[in-house]
Amino acid sequence: MELKEKISRNEIINRITSFAKKIYEDFVSGNPKFEFIVRGNLKNIEYDHYKDLILLKKRLGQREFFNVGHVRKFTQTILVAALAKELVKTNKTASLREVYYQLKHTIPIIEVNTFEEQDESDAVIEDLERTLNVIREQMHIKAERRGAIYGDIVLRDKRRGDEWNCSKLGMGGWAVPSEIENIEIVDLNADFVLVVEKEALFERLIEEKFPEKNNAILITGQGQASRGVKRMIHRLRYEKNLPVYVFTDGDPWGFYIYSVIKRGSMKLSQFSELLATPDAKFVGMTMDDIEEYDLKKVTIKLNERDIKRVNELMNYPWFRKSKEWIKQLEMMLKMKVKVEQDALARHSLSFVAEKYLPEKLSNPEKLLN
Amino acid sequence: MPTSKEIKEEIQLYETFKRVSIAEFFERNRHLLGFDNPKKSLLIAVKELVDNSLDACEEHQILPEIKIKIEKQEENIYKVSVEDNGPGIPYDLVPDIYGSFLFGSKFHRFISSRGKQGIGASAITLYSQLTTREPIEVITKVPNKDKAIKYKIKIDVKTNTPIIIEKKEIEIKKDHGTIVNAIILGQYTRGKQSIDEYIFLTALANPHATIQYLNPDGEKVIYKRIVDTIPKLYETKPHPHGIEIGVFERLLKESKEKTILSFLYKTFSSVSQETASKILKKAKIDENKDPKSLNDEEIIRLYRILQETKLRAIPKKYITTLGYETIKKSLDVMFNPDFSVAITRRPSVYRGIPFIVEVGIAYGGKISEFQLLRFANRVPLLYKAGECAITAAAKEINWKRYGFNAEEGYFPKDPIVVMIHVASVWLPFTSESKEAISPYPEIVNEIELAIKNALREVSLYVKKVKTLSNISNKYLSLFGYGLETAEYLSKILDTDSKEIEKVIIERIKKELKNDILEIIKSMRELKNLIKENKDKEAIKMLENMMKDLYDKDIISKNELYELIKQTIEDIKSKYTKILNE
Numbered sequence: 001m002e003l004k005e006k007i008s009r010n011e012i013i014n015r016i017t018s019f020a021k022k023i024y025e026d027f028v029s030g031n032p033k034f035e036f037i038v039r040g041n042l043k044n045i046e047y048d049h050y051k052d053l054i055l056l057k058k059r060l061g062q063r064e065f066f067n068v069g070h071v072r073k074f075t076q077t078i079l080v081a082a083l084a085k086e087l088v089k090t091n092k093t094a095s096l097r098e099v100y101y102q103l104k105h106t107i108p109i110i111e112v113n114t115f116e117e118q119d120e121s122d123a124v125i126e127d128l129e130r131t132l133n134v135i136r137e138q139m140h141i142k143a144e145r146r147g148a149i150y151g152d153i154v155l156r157d158k159r160r161g162d163e164w165n166c167s168k169l170g171m172g173g174w175a176v177p178s179e180i181e182n183i184e185i186v187d188l189n190a191d192f193v194l195v196v197e198k199e200a201l202f203e204r205l206i207e208e209k210f211p212e213k214n215n216a217i218l219i220t221g222q223g224q225a226s227r228g229v230k231r232m233i234h235r236l237r238y239e240k241n242l243p244v245y246v247f248t249d250g251d252p253w254g255f256y257i258y259s260v261i262k263r264g265s266m267k268l269s270q271f272s273e274l275l276a277t278p279d280a281k282f283v284g285m286t287m288d289d290i291e292e293y294d295l296k297k298v299t300i301k302l303n304e305r306d307i308k309r310v311n312e313l314m315n316y317p318w319f320r321k322s323k324e325w326i327k328q329l330e331m332m333l334k335m336k337v338k339v340e341q342d343a344l345a346r347h348s349l350s351f352v353a354e355k356y357l358p359e360k361l362s363n364p365e366k367l368l369n
Numbered sequence: 370m371p372t373s374k375e376i377k378e379e380i381q382l383y384e385t386f387k388r389v390s391i392a393e394f395f396e397r398n399r400h401l402l403g404f405d406n407p408k409k410s411l412l413i414a415v416k417e418l419v420d421n422s423l424d425a426c427e428e429h430q431i432l433p434e435i436k437i438k439i440e441k442q443e444e445n446i447y448k449v450s451v452e453d454n455g456p457g458i459p460y461d462l463v464p465d466i467y468g469s470f471l472f473g474s475k476f477h478r479f480i481s482s483r484g485k486q487g488i489g490a491s492a493i494t495l496y497s498q499l500t501t502r503e504p505i506e507v508i509t510k511v512p513n514k515d516k517a518i519k520y521k522i523k524i525d526v527k528t529n530t531p532i533i534i535e536k537k538e539i540e541i542k543k544d545h546g547t548i549v550n551a552i553i554l555g556q557y558t559r560g561k562q563s564i565d566e567y568i569f570l571t572a573l574a575n576p577h578a579t580i581q582y583l584n585p586d587g588e589k590v591i592y593k594r595i596v597d598t599i600p601k602l603y604e605t606k607p608h609p610h611g612i613e614i615g616v617f618e619r620l621l622k623e624s625k626e627k628t629i630l631s632f633l634y635k636t637f638s639s640v641s642q643e644t645a646s647k648i649l650k651k652a653k654i655d656e657n658k659d660p661k662s663l664n665d666e667e668i669i670r671l672y673r674i675l676q677e678t679k680l681r682a683i684p685k686k687y688i689t690t691l692g693y694e695t696i697k698k699s700l701d702v703m704f705n706p707d708f709s710v711a712i713t714r715r716p717s718v719y720r721g722i723p724f725i726v727e728v729g730i731a732y733g734g735k736i737s738e739f740q741l742l743r744f745a746n747r748v749p750l751l752y753k754a755g756e757c758a759i760t761a762a763a764k765e766i767n768w769k770r771y772g773f774n775a776e777e778g779y780f781p782k783d784p785i786v787v788m789i790h791v792a793s794v795w796l797p798f799t800s801e802s803k804e805a806i807s808p809y810p811e812i813v814n815e816i817e818l819a820i821k822n823a824l825r826e827v828s829l830y831v832k833k834v835k836t837l838s839n840i841s842n843k844y845l846s847l848f849g850y851g852l853e854t855a856e857y858l859s860k861i862l863d864t865d866s867k868e869i870e871k872v873i874i875e876r877i878k879k880e881l882k883n884d885i886l887e888i889i890k891s892m893r894e895l896k897n898l899i900k901e902n903k904d905k906e907a908i909k910m911l912e913n914m915m916k917d918l919y920d921k922d923i924i925s926k927n928e929l930y931e932l933i934k935q936t937i938e939d940i941k942s943k944y945t946k947i948l949n950e
Binding site: 016017019020021023024027028032065066068071072074075078079081082085086107108109110112114 | 843845846847848849850851852853854857858860861862869872873876880921923
């Protein structure tokens, strides 16, 4: 299955044009408005216990021109739609940031800017995805690259024809774009995938020659994984049958990063089937690791935000149902500390690559799920 | 009906008065009468003279022209001068009025008009005598005499009789009227509870009078009359309840009736022959006795029983109200507000005695802050606000709920003037000085209801103003975003942006017409103007509310005018029932 339906550029152009036409007709004799599927949030997502996926309960919202609360977003959506059509027509792409800058200007009469911050245009682009039922890459809008892949894996760009081996590109590996539908996995020589939260650890492991010594593919999301990274993880698991292990900080943010890779995010819940990897396993850092690996002296005190987030996680159905995870979260609250991946360097720089990871990965059945 | 406590107090005061000399009584009760301190004493003196003048004019249906002058003579010594165009005082009555105390005729409670709320002109004479040793000077002229008469009078404190220091005939320019001059100890200040404020409020409550005022700083202000109708005072037979015992005694002594029985049912309203008979039987007084022959003990006994007997209430027409149209006009002229409303409630009853509450509220315009103005029988109440029923009622209002800026338990910070007038034949005051109305629940509740009535209208107006200012913003927004939308839609649809712009602008104008309709629906003023075919005025009002739209060149003034005009025409032809909602 693919992330997007195979729709042609023409089809995208038609969808945008129909969208605009209906609105124009509404102005002629009706109430100008458009409908869209409301973005996923805690209230309108559905947790599928069986599939262990977060799915979206499709609910329709609408934006009306004559509603003073909506008129700004309404107008912004038309702006983005117009730029998207132009991009697709001329077969060019623009990044999220570019879209923001290209469309930002001051509207006369009211003297306000079309967009104040990039957040605004990012959100409108997402709205348009849900309105037209496409992903932004189909509108030729791409996110900035974030995340990288390193290992003995050969990839090919179908559009351009290039091929490359991700272990031969230097210390940084290959920067994963936000959409990889045109990327083909040509060859692969590895036993498992290790997803690492922080770039610093990613580079540490490469320096220690971990991927070579353990026959692993390393991926970093550089924090919360982008769509491209998630998609890559999903494809490596389901197209190439590689087990996936996730290694993050021992704090609520790390736990959530793992959770999203595993079962999808609320925000992008309409894509969970394609982005999530339900049987990804969690390596660490766990609260037990603190004791196990003598890290008491290098823990960090939880701050108010952390505590608030821990409590939020404990309320998510997919955490609530897991005794193991509730145990971890309760331990965290009780001990009042968090532990970072880098804490392992307390013992030595190579500890994480030589001792910690190999030990943990040798007993995959003991890992958190 | 007065309470037994009130009856007891009344009798005690009377007995005390009968026993001690005037001077002693006055000294003992000075504070009760309002002569607390020099500042207040000056005010009371002016108040008494002005009230007398207004009363005199009203009784003779003359539109009052009153001139007040206060001159500083020395430190703390002021000359107070009040001149009126009243009927004048019969020359031989002047000494008694200004030179002797008649207990009860002007001391204690009201009977009907404001003057009887006062303390009596002779109190001023005595106060002047005691503080500056000066006599009171009275010049008066009646129409049927060629010359006026001028008196200088003092009081013989021991015998309670006038001492005529001077008396002579003089020529004056007036055909009729009275001038009173008194030199007294006082203190003039400005601001709250000052004479300036008092005169302003008196002018507000007496829009039929023209009042000129020259203050000690040499500043002159003229309050020109706003209406030409003089309030009609229905002279009525007094109702026995609330009449003071001194008045009762005087009525007995002056009565022309042969028997005490006929005195009772002929002198008073609400007393039938049968009731009079019953009362006399209870008082153990012979029905045929000559009223003039009753001794003190019998007077007191009869008075007490009269007060304690249940009687019919006074008919409502004897209550003098200002009228809501007059209140509104007066507020408009004196405060220059954006909006005003006034109501006169139907009579309510307290202890069997009817009273009427009138409320006038003025909002915005030249008003800068909240003011609560209290009036009892058209006399401004300046002191003891904390004790007053009016204040208590105003405090009960949840101002915030009406859309005003107020914290719980406090008056609002908005520019509102709330004028409350309580009128009755008899009002219970908290003390002898009659500065605050007793906050009995029936009275407080009625005032509260009255304020709420008026406040609803003000609240609606304020809300409308807020919505209206938003109308301009709403359409600026819509036109701004609309033009932007037009441009980008035309890019997607590959058509001429001007065409799409036209469509969008037309659609927005249609929406604007709907909103104009809504505004008219919600504003009584506009509905009335349209009903009266004053279309031009209505259009102007609406234009004013939306001038931001043509100021910023979004639509032309003409277009806006046409739009409004069309909407009004639509109402008249299609939606006529809106006008009557």
